[in-house]
Amino acid sequence: MDELQQLIDQAQQVTFLTGAGVSTASGIPDYRSKTGLYAGRQRPEELLSHDYFVAHPDKFWQFVKQSLYFPEAQPNIIHQKMAQIAATKGQVITQNIDGLDHKAGNQQVIEFHGNLYQTYCTQCQKDVPWQEYLADYRHPDCGGFLRPRIVLYGEGINEQVVQKSVRAIQQADVIIVVGTSFQVYPFAGLLQYRQPQAKLVAVNKTPLDVGQHGLMLTGDAAHIFAQLH
Template sequence: METLAERLASSERIVFLTGAGVSVPSGIPDYRSKNGLYTGRENPEYLLSATCLQNEPDKFYAFVRDNMYYPDAEPNAIHEKMAEIERRAGKKVTVVTQNIDALHAKAGSRNVVEFHGSLYRCHCQKCGMMVHSEQYLESDKHENCGGIIRPEVVLYEENLPEVAINGALAAITEADLIVIVGTSFKVSPFCNLTDYRKSGSTVFAVNQELLRLPFQYTMIQDDAVSIFKEL
């Protein structure tokens, strides 16, 4: 941890790669753990697929509305510390996150690449109008035109938006320090981002589960909240 603190202090360009484990301490479940979103559900990937949205929009909406939204969730020490590091003079910090809960932005991080989109940006598929998430939680039918509203998240069977890929790669390729936090780092293409790191960059991983990465890195196998509180 002391070495990580030293590298955070000395590095000018930092990228945090964050996953569901960062938001679990804020009361948002992950997907595949013992108490995760997918536990006990039959074919949950279908419920979060483009096919389900298109063919059974009521089923899609009910699942997303009842299980995905945590509007009262607050950032925890991990989100807050990353935002604090970004505010330090001379630092260019980018958070590239798999999470769709907008907690990094809520904590004050300004350079956030939401790799899989955000539940808190919604639009009508018929007229294209942007819709507040509060309105979506009341109904998925757009009152203006009757179209189906959807959150701007990447569903199964959909491609990642180019803006997310380009933003992530731009940050990774110039980073002096990359810190992987709260993710098993197994889901492609997110786990492939480190392939584009520049020569000489340093990689740390902070995660309760041991990661096995095919390159040199420093593993801190511990509770990320405890670690970030001490940084």
């Protein structure tokens, strides 16, 4: 714990790589964990896929609306501390689509998989407020299907987002992985772009392989971040 504080204090540039474990303390379920959203249901790879959206826009909408949107959720101590650090010398690359880093006032966020609260029409390409999407999946203007600007299974990551993320990793002398078991590619592949001397830290409920020189903090990320000053 003291070591983490020291690393952050001495760092030139801190890049955070975050996942669902950051937002569970805000009441957003981690759909990949055993107790999460999908336990005992269809696989997320099917329900949140491009093919499913195209074939069943109505069922896709029902599912997304009921299971992914938590508009009342508020950022927690992890989002707040990251925003504080990012304001002077850091960036956050997140897999989360909940927009909570923005809500925490973080200006240095790359949303690798997009943001649920940016919604648009797939026919006329107009942006529409997410509240309209939650009311109906069809665009009143043109009858086209609305969707959130998130990356579905079977869709590629925006090239600019990938480039920005790679740069954020390359610039960092401290990389902190928080609340993700790092199983989702291409997100997990970002680490390979780090500088050889960059220090790798992981904060996660279950231990991850951080290599011989890395620092693993196993435990509740909210509890650990609350101790940072």
